[in-house]
Structure formats: structure tokens, C-alpha cells
Amino acid sequence: MGEHLLKVCVRIIPHLAAKCKxxxxxxxxxxxxxxxxxxxxxxxxxxxxxxxxxxxxxxxNRAENQTPRRQHTQHPTHQVHKKKKGGTAKTxxxxxxxxxxxxxxxxxxxxMVYVHxxxxxxxxxxxxxxxxxxxxYYQDKTSGEWVELTKLHxxxxxxxxxxxxxxxxxxxxxxxxxxxxFYSHHGVDWKSTAKAILGKLTGTSTRGGSTITQxxxxxxxxxxxxxxxxxxxxxxxxxxxxxxxxxDEILETYLNLVYFGNGCNGIEAAAESYFxxxxxxxxxxxxxxxxxxxxxxxxxxPSRGDWYREQNKERQLTVLYKMHELGKISDEEYExxxxxxxxxxxxxxxxxxxxxxxxxxxxxxxxxxxYFVERMFNDIVADMHExxxxxxxxxxxxxxxxxxxxxxxVDPKVQSIVESVYADRNNLNYTSSKGELLQSGATIIxxxxxxIVAVAGRVGEREGxxxxxxxxxxxxxxxxxKPLSVYAPALDAGVITPASVIDDYxxxxxxxxxxxxxxxxxxxxxxxxxxxxxxxSNPTAVRTAIKLTLPASYAFMTENLSFxxxxxxxxxxxxxxxxxxxxxGVTTREMAAAYATFARGGVYTTPRTxxxxxxxxxxxxxxxxxxxxxxxxxxxxxxxxxxxxxxVRNGTGTGASFSGMTIAGKTGSTNSNNDRYFVGYxxxxxxxxxxxxxxxxxxxxxxxxxxxxxxxxMSKVHAGLPNKDFEVSSADxxxxxxxxxxxxLASAGCPSQTVKVAKDYAPSLSCDGHISVTVCADSGMLASxxxxxxxxAYVLDLSQPNVSSGWGYKRELLTTPLSAALQAxxxxxxxxxxxxxxxxxxxxxxxxxxVQLYSDLMYRGMCTTHTTPLEPTPDPDAPDxxxxxxxxxxxxxxxxxxxxxxxxNTGTAGDSASGDVGxxxxxxxxxxNNGGTGR
Ligand SMILES: [Zn+2]
Ligand SMILES: [Zn+2]
Numbered sequence: 014m015g016e017h018l019l020k021v022c023v024r025i026i027p028h029l030a031a032k033c034k035x036x037x038x039x040x041x042x043x044x045x046x047x048x049x050x051x052x053x054x055x056x057x058x059x060x061x062x063x064x065x066x067x068x069x070x071x072x073x074n075r076a077e078n079q080t081p082r083r084q085h086t087q088h089p090t091h092q093v094h095k096k097k098k099g100g101t102a103k104t105x106x107x108x109x110x111x112x113x114x115x116x117x118x119x120x121x122x123x124x125m126v127y128v129h130x131x132x133x134x135x136x137x138x139x140x141x142x143x144x145x146x147x148x149x150y151y152q153d154k155t156s157g158e159w160v161e162l163t164k165l166h167x168x169x170x171x172x173x174x175x176x177x178x179x180x181x182x183x184x185x186x187x188x189x190x191x192x193x194x195f196y197s198h199h200g201v202d203w204k205s206t207a208k209a210i211l212g213k214l215t216g217t218s219t220r221g222g223s224t225i226t227q228x229x230x231x232x233x234x235x236x237x238x239x240x241x242x243x244x245x246x247x248x249x250x251x252x253x254x255x256x257x258x259x260x261d262e263i264l265e266t267y268l269n270l271v272y273f274g275n276g277c278n279g280i281e282a283a284a285e286s287y288f289x290x291x292x293x294x295x296x297x298x299x300x301x302x303x304x305x306x307x308x309x310x311x312x313x314x315p316s317r318g319d320w321y322r323e324q325n326k327e328r329q330l331t332v333l334y335k336m337h338e339l340g341k342i343s344d345e346e347y348e349x350x351x352x353x354x355x356x357x358x359x360x361x362x363x364x365x366x367x368x369x370x371x372x373x374x375x376x377x378x379x380x381x382x383x384y385f386v387e388r389m390f391n392d393i394v395a396d397m398h399e400x401x402x403x404x405x406x407x408x409x410x411x412x413x414x415x416x417x418x419x420x421x422x423v424d425p426k427v428q429s430i431v432e433s434v435y436a437d438r439n440n441l442n443y444t445s446s447k448g449e450l451l452q453s454g455a456t457i458i459x460x461x462x463x464x465i466v467a468v469a470g471r472v473g474e475r476e477g478x479x480x481x482x483x484x485x486x487x488x489x490x491x492x493x494x495k496p497l498s499v500y501a502p503a504l505d506a507g508v509i510t511p512a513s514v515i516d517d518y519x520x521x522x523x524x525x526x527x528x529x530x531x532x533x534x535x536x537x538x539x540x541x542x543x544x545x546x547x548x549x550s551n552p553t554a555v556r557t558a559i560k561l562t563l564p565a566s567y568a569f570m571t572e573n574l575s576f577x578x579x580x581x582x583x584x585x586x587x588x589x590x591x592x593x594x595x596x597x598g599v600t601t602r603e604m605a606a607a608y609a610t611f612a613r614g615g616v617y618t619t620p621r622t623x624x625x626x627x628x629x630x631x632x633x634x635x636x637x638x639x640x641x642x643x644x645x646x647x648x649x650x651x652x653x654x655x656x657x658x659x660x661v662r663n664g665t666g667t668g669a670s671f672s673g674m675t676i677a678g679k680t681g682s683t684n685s686n687n688d689r690y691f692v693g694y695x696x697x698x699x700x701x702x703x704x705x706x707x708x709x710x711x712x713x714x715x716x717x718x719x720x721x722x723x724x725x726x727m728s729k730v731h732a733g734l735p736n737k738d739f740e741v742s743s744a745d746x747x748x749x750x751x752x753x754x755x756x757x758l759a760s761a762g763c764p765s766q767t768v769k770v771a772k773d774y775a776p777s778l779s780c781d782g783h784i785s786v787t788v789c790a791d792s793g794m795l796a797s798x799x800x801x802x803x804x805x806a807y808v809l810d811l812s813q814p815n816v817s818s819g820w821g822y823k824r825e826l827l828t829t830p831l832s833a834a835l836q837a838x839x840x841x842x843x844x845x846x847x848x849x850x851x852x853x854x855x856x857x858x859x860x861x862x863x864v865q866l867y868s869d870l871m872y873r874g875m876c877t878t879h880t881t882p883l884e885p886t887p888d889p890d891a892p893d894x895x896x897x898x899x900x901x902x903x904x905x906x907x908x909x910x911x912x913x914x915x916x917x918n919t920g921t922a923g924d925s926a927s928g929d930v931g932x933x934x935x936x937x938x939x940x941x942n943n944g945g946t947g948r
Contacts (some may be wrong), residue, residue, distance in 0.1 A: 040925040053278055059111050134253040136233050139629050141266035144173050145416035149386060151423045159420060165413055166380060174281040176265035179292055181282065183262060183300040190304060191333045192225040193339060200226040200255035201248050225267050226251040232270050235404025274306045274314030278406060279792050289358045289365030297346055298353035301332035313359060339636065383432055384470040385423045387479055389622035416629030422464035422622055427457060427730050434726040435469040441722055445710040452707055453722055454483025456605040457700040463609060463618025463639060487578050487598040492549045493681030493690040494593035496653055497607050499554045500546060502569035503561045505649040512751040513542045515553040518859055519827055527827060527857050529555055529592060538859035541753050544658045547664030551592055558591035566590045573644040574607040574617060593681055605701035608692045610644050611653045611657040612699055614741040617644035636940055648771035650740045659802060661693065668720035669693050671728040673736050682722055686711045691719035696737050700727055706817060743769050752780035754809050754864050757819050762807035782816035783807040784867060789876040799879040810867035828854025
């Protein structure tokens with residue numbers, strides 16, 4: 014049985030180790046080898062032990078078996094069994110103990126290896142001991158050398174104080190109350206730790222046991238989770254900290270780092286905030302009052318009210334008692350401190366000390382870091398928190414005063430242009446109905462590296478540090494999403510090609526209205542992909558997204574283009590993915606990175622603001638390697654560049670155009686007009702610009718202010734740069750000449766365009782949809798034999814085999830509910846026998862546009878203007894003889910046998926030559942009977 018257990022253990026433990034490995038840390042192979050060898054030793058020992066036991070047992074048994082049989086027969090089984098059971102029990106207990114011990118040892122070994130190999134035990138307190146500002150470097154573009162950009166300016170309200178400037182009684186007040194054996198332990202006070210554990214087990218105490226060193230560790234990491242792992246890590250880190258730093262350095266760090274209530278980190282801030290003094294000016298009584306707060310700031314912060322002030326007084330007395338008890342203050346000092354009245358800064362009659370009063374003046378001088386440096390700073394703080402485990406406020410302290418070297422990606426020239434354009438309010442001088450000034454944020458990426466080279470956070474004069482940076486605010490981007498969420502993924506998947514045509518016709522009825530509507534009025538029927546993007550047609554985007562499928566669109570955005578702000582609601586909403594009505598929105602940072610992918614031949618690169626951070630010893634503490642992946646085929650990027658160039662050349666993005674540079678881009682605005690976007694790129698840079706009010710309000714402006722702003726700084730950024738085209742290969746593409754109304758290879762009579770299409774997706778069918786008809790030049794209807802002026806026109810018949818199979822789309826006719834007036838009109842027509850039934854609704858019609866559908870022509874029928882043989886051309890001078898035709902249409906003309914009108918009910922009243930059918934019930938009848946234009 015013991016052996017069996019052991020075997021189970023042998024199987025389980027490596028399994029556990031493997032689990033550890035995958036779940037937490039790379040447990041290095043040494044750890045596993047070590048534990049396995051330990052286990053082997055334990056196992057071998059156990060085997061020896063067991064075999065010895067077995068041998069002894071056999072011997073005993075043999076001796077027993079030699080006793081007379083008679084005795085055996087009396088209580089045979091019982092006797093033997095009893096004896097055997099006793100032996101086995103001992104063996105089993107022994108085995109279990111041995112296994113237990115081995116396992117404990119082994120886990121301890123694993124644990125130690127784990128602690129030493131996987132946990133970063135070093136805690137950098139240089140911010141509080143070194144107090145040296147950090148330097149930011151940028152790489153000079155021409156020389157490739159790293160040049161100093163700036164020194165980080167320390168945060169306001171953050172005064173670090175040296176241990177030499179902290180009076181002894183302040184230090185002693187802290188040590189007495191928080192960690193009286195501070196100078197004798199090595200980071201951990203085992204005595205009070207044991208007491209704390211015991212207290213926890215018995216339920217008598219809930220806290221304590223943490224030394225000042227441990228509290229420094231805890232505050233550095235901001236890790237307040239109560240877990241064994243955290244506690245153990247904290248202990249090891251505290252031991253390491255004591256090894257690396259002196260007691261004074263640790264105490265100094267504590268006093269500069271820890272929270273003292275009322276928004277004060279550090280004793281200097283607390284001294285100023287509570288008593289209007291520098292720490293050097295604090296009395297014993299005041300020091301005890303402040304030091305008492307740290308244990309439980311919520312309760313002991315006297316600024317919170319009278320009750321809290323009483324709690325603080327009680328706590329202060331405890332601190333003083335402890336100081337006196339430990340002999341840190343004399344009897345006299347103790348008695349005096351107990352009764353000394355505490356005058357807080359909010360008390361009447363309070364006067365700040367001279368030292369503090371003068372400091373306030375010097376702190377008001379303002380020098381701002383660029384928006385770029387602020388963004389980079391925030392990026393590093395976030396990474397230090399995430400990757401190194403520092404509390405965010407500690408990370409900031411470290412960056413300001415830890416003497417770090419930071420290597421950033423800024424291009425100072427671009428940054429200063431953008432910064433100056435944004436500083437000038439005249440570049441975006443709009444005010445909302447609520448009186449707010451229009452705001453904007455922008456991110457600029459270098460297309461060669463994919464790195465962020467410039468940032469703009471706000472418009473107008475700088476009013477403070479680290480104010481809301483609009484370039485990272487999540488706002489709506491409207492149609493600027495279409496190339497990313499719809500057209501690029503659809504091209505990439507071969508759902509559409511640059512040769513495609515898409516129907517600009519509503520997709521469905523939503524709540525009694527046609528959806529989606531366009532920014533321009535009405536619908537323009539079949540259009541090329543190029544026109545769909547250029548005009549920013551909404552139905553074509555929705556239609557393409559549906560064909561692509563919404564999950565594919567969502568995956569492209571979140572995986573290929575790494576967008577992080579899309580929600581689950583967006584995943585299933587065509588209005589979100591196809592039209593940009595996202596539930597939350599996007600940031601200019603992610604938009605710029607996504608569009609840069611087009612310029613970068615389909616390669617997405619995570620945008621970064623820095624490459625490396627080194628500590629004051631030159632150790633790399635953060636390495637920000639670029640992550641790049643192919644987000645789309647190069648042929649897709651090539652096609653998108655062509656399509657988006659057209660938007661700026663002669664589409665919705667002309668406002669961003671400036672001469673001498675290849676520019677591509679896309680505008681965006683929302684239905685409510687609360688947000689305006691423009692993301693544009695050249696072969697050199699990509700910039701995403703958002704414009705809007707802080708409180709979302711309708712933007713009333715001429716043109717797209719985002720595009721205008723883009724042009725203002727990008728034209729300056731590109732001054733002097735030679736013009737060139739995007740360096741994106743079209744090697745995998747073929748040129749095809751296609752019909753612009755069917756997307757199939759152009760035949761005679763097709764309006765055509767030549768485009769480059771990915772080889773794999775090139776159309777193979779020829780257009781058979783364009784058929785030649787003779788049309789009366791006067792009426793625009795099918796020409797009869799009597800029409801004097803005829804033209805030959807090509808019209809599109811969507812029912813032709815290649816068109817219907819190649820295009821694969823049949824327009825579903827949408828109807829809107831009839832108005833009461835229309836209902837009455839139809840009723841009258843019905844009673845007159847002009848129509849056979851009242852239509853269920855009014856059909857949604859497209860603006861005639863350029864596409865003349867065969868079915869429409871068929872509907873109009875034969876020319877009703879010229880129904881009789883031509884008279885010899887009358888002499889123009891001759892008076893009207895009244896015998897000719899009746900131009901303009903006679904209401905009573907009817908029964909024209911040659912007509913091809915789909916309805917028998919021809920020649921109705923008001924039938925004019927224009928083909929206007931708004932009042933025509935027969936059109937509806939025909940549509941209802943024939944199932945729509947696509948037939
Ligand atoms: Zn054609
Ligand atoms: Zn005619």
C-alpha cells in the first residue's frame with residue numbers, strides 16, 4: 014500500500030511541477046531535475062526501509078509458523094491477522110510520514126528554486142535615495158545617434174527630502190510605532206511575524222508583523238492582495254532590499270514614499286499640508302501626529318473632520334507613549350508633547366512657516382513637456398506597472414527621480430510642427446452651442462518604422478501638465494472605420510475586388526425607415542468600389558460587411574489590426590462595424606497604426622513611443638520591442654492605397670489635399686455630427702486626427718475640420734520632402750479592364766475602367782449585361798418606327814446569365830408605408846379601374862444616376878409621343894395645320910399595339926415623356942408582379 018501511494022506521488026509531482034510551469038513561471042529545468050532527484054532519493058530510502066520491514070515481518074512470521082499447529086486451529090485467522098495488522102499499520106504510518114516529509118522537502122526545494130529563478134526580488138528605490146532626474150534621448154534621423162531630448166521635470170506637489178533633513182525625532186516616532194526593532198532585524202521581524210500569524214490563527218489580531226522594510230516593498234509594488242504568494246514574495250524582497258541598501262536609505266524611502274492621508278505621499282508633503290511646515294520644522298507632538306496616520310489613513314487623517322481629529326489625537330498619544338517607553342524622548346519631552354496644542358493648516362490663526370511660503374512661489378514656474386513626452390511617460394508608467402509590478406505612483410517617482418535613461422521614438426522636428434499648429438487656436442476656432450471650444454487630438458506615425466513620432470493632445474495654449482490627452486480618448490470615428498473594418502478585409506478575403514461594383518441602395522427597413530441612409534441625399538444605384546469609398550456610401554459598406562460577415566470584420570479589426578476598444582456589442586452590429594457607430598469608439602493612436610498598415614504594404618506594427626528604459630546603473634529594465642505582423646496581403650494594401658488616394662484627390666477628403674505629395678485617407682463623421690475624423694497618410698507619415706467637443710455636441714463647421722487640421726500640419730511636416738508613390742508592390746496583381754456596372758470583364762458597349770486586381774481574384778466572366786437598344790431621343794423611351802430622332806444606347810440587363818452568376822446579387826425591392834394621401838390616390842385609381850390593387854407600400858427608388866437599367870426602359874415602353882407615321886416635315890413657315898402628333902402626350906392616346914410595356918394598362922393619364930413614374934400605379938403593379946428590377 015505504501016509503495017502504491019509512493020508510486021502515485023511519483024506520477025503526480027512532476028505533473029504538478031509541469032502545471033506550475035505553464036501557469037505561473039518558467040520553472041527552469043534545474044528545479045525539476047532537482048526535485049526529481051530528491052524524490053528518487055526519498056523513494057530509494059523508502060524502498061530500503063520497506064524491504065527491511067518486510068524482511069523482518071517475514072522472519073517473525075516464519076518463526077511464528079513454526080509454533081505448534083494446534084494453537085493455530087483454535088483462533089487461526091484472528092490471531093495471525095491481529096499480529097499482521099499491527100505490523101502493517103506501523104509500516105503504513107511510517108511510509109506516509111516518509112512520503113509526507115519527502116514531498117514537503119521537495120515542494121520546499123521547488124519553491125526555493127521558484128523564488129530565486131522566477132521572481133524579480135530586486136526593488137529599485139533609487140527614486141527616493143538617488144533623487145536624480147531621468148534623461149530622455151531621441152535618435153537623430155541623419156546621424157543615427159542618440160541625442161538628449163530633455164530631462165523629465167518632476168511632478169508638482171512632490172518634494173523628496175533627504176534623510177539628513179529629517180529630524181531624529183521624526184525618524185524615531187516612526188520607528189517606535191511601526192517597527193521598534195528596525196535597526197536590529199534584517200528586513201523581517203520574525204518575532205512579530207510569528208506573533209501576527211498566531212494572532213491571525215487565534216483571531217485576536219488582524220494586522221501587524223510588517224517591518225518598515227516590508228512596508229517599503231509593499232508600497233513600491235502597490236500589491237495589496239492578501240495571498241501567501243504575495244506575503245512570501247514580500248519577505249524575500251525585504252531581505253534582498255536590506256542586502257542592497259542601508260537602513261538610512263530604507264527609512265528615507267519610507268518617509269518619502271508612504272501615504273500620510275489628505276492626498277500626501279511622503280512626509281514633506283504631509284508636514285506642509287497639515288502644519289504648513291517643512292519636515293525639519295516639525296515638533297515632537299506634530300511628528301507623532303503625522304506618523305500616526307500611516308497605519309490607517311482613513312481613520313487617523315485629522316483633516317476629515319472632528320471625530321477623525323480625535324482619533325488622530327489618541328493615536329498621537331499612543332505614538333508618544335511608545336517613544337517614551339522606548340526611551341526615545343525624555344519624561345519632560347513626553348509631558349510637554351502630550352499637551353502641546355496642534356494647530357492644523359485649516360485652523361483659525363494658522364500661519365505657514367517661512368520655508369513653505371517661499372516654496373509655493375518657486376513651484377509656480379511652469380515648463381511643460383511636449384505632448385509626446387507626456388504620452389511616452391504614461392506608456393512607461395503603465396508598462397512598469399504591468400511588467401515590473403510597481404505601483405503607478407511609485408513608477409512615476411522612479412521616472413522623475415530614479416536617474417533613468419529613456420530612449421524614445423519622437424521626431425523633434427515633426428513634434429514641434431504639430432505642437433505649434435495645435436497651440437494656435439486659430440487653426441480650430443469653433444465654439445459649441447454650450448460655449449465649449451472645439452478640441453482635437455492627433456497621433457503621427459513614421460511609416461518606415463511604424464513608431465509614433467509626434468502627438469498632439471489638445472488645442473490652444475498649454476494650461477497644465479498631464480491634462481486629458483484627446484489623442485488617446487476613445488471617441489467615434491464614423492466612416493473612417495470603413496476601409497479597416499469592411500473594404501480591406503473584404504478585398505483580402507476576395508469577397509470584393511477593386512473591379513467590383515456594389516449597389517448603393519438601402520439594405521433593409523428598420524423601424525419603418527429605410528436603412529442605412531447616406532450623408533448625401535438618396536441612393537445612387539450600382540457604383541464601382543472606387544466610387545463607393547470616394548463618396549463614402551453607407552449601403553455599399555453595410556452590404557459588403559454582410560457579404561464578408563460581421564465576425565470576420567470584427568476579427569480583422571481586433572486581431573489583424575489589434576484594436577482594443579471594440580466591444581462584444583460591436584461584434585454583431587453592422588451599424589458599428591460597417592458605419593463606425595461603435596459602442597465605445599477608437600483612439601487616434603490605434604487608428605493611425607491601422608492606417609499605417611496600408612502604407613507599410615500590409616504589415617501592422619504596434620505603435621510605440623519608446624524603445625528602452627535603463628536604470629541609473631545602466632541595466633535595461635524595460636525593453637519595448639516592436640511587434641509586427643502581416644495584417645493583410647500586399648495586394649490588399651496596394652488596392653487600398655489606390656482607393657484612398659482617390660478619396661483625397663476627388664472625394665470626401667479633398668480638404669486634406671496639398672500639392673506635391675501623394676496623399677491617401679478617409680474622412681469620418683457620425684450621424685449626430687459630434688465627432689469628426691480624418692486619417693490620412695503619405696509614403697512618409699500617417700496621421701489620425703479626431704475633432705470634437707469635450708461634452709459631445711454637434712459640430713457646426715464648414716468642411717471637415719479634422720481634414721483641414723491634418724492638412725495644416727502635414728503640409729509643413731512634408732515641406733521639402735520629395736514626392737513619391739507608396740512603396741507597395743503590385744507584383745501579385747493583374748491589370749483588368751472591367752465593366753463599371755457589372756464588375757465583369759468589359760465587352761463592347763460596357764462603360765469600362767482598368768484596375769489592378771489580385772491575381773487570384775481576377776474576374777473571368779465577360780459582361781453580357783449591356784445590350785444595345787434604340788431609344789427615342791425626344792421621349793427617352795424605346796423608339797417606335799415613327800420616332801424621328803433615335804439614338805443607340807447600351808442598357809444594363811441584370812438578368813443576363815454572366816451578370817447574375819458573376820455578380821450574384823439580386824436587389825430586394827424595399828417599400829416604405831404609403832402616406833394617407835397616396836392611399837387615397839390609389840383608392841381613386843382602383844375605383845376607376847386604372848389599377849387592379851393598392852400596393853402595399855411605396856418603392857424605394859434610386860436617383861437615376863448613370864446606370865440605365867433595361868428593366869426600367871422596358872417599363873417605360875414604346876415611345877408614346879410618336880405613334881403615327883411621320884408626316885412630311887412641315888414647312889417651318891407654314892401655319893400649324895393641326896394634323897400632326899400631339900407632343901406632350903395625349904391622355905387619351907391608348908391601345909398602341911406595338912408597345913412592350915409590361916402592363917396592359919397603357920396610356921394612362923399624365924404619362925409624360927420624362928419617364929417620371931412617381932404617380933404611376935402601373936409601375937408598382939408591374940414591380941409587384943415581377944419581383945423587382947433584378948428580376
Ligand atoms: Zn458591361
Ligand atoms: Zn419617339
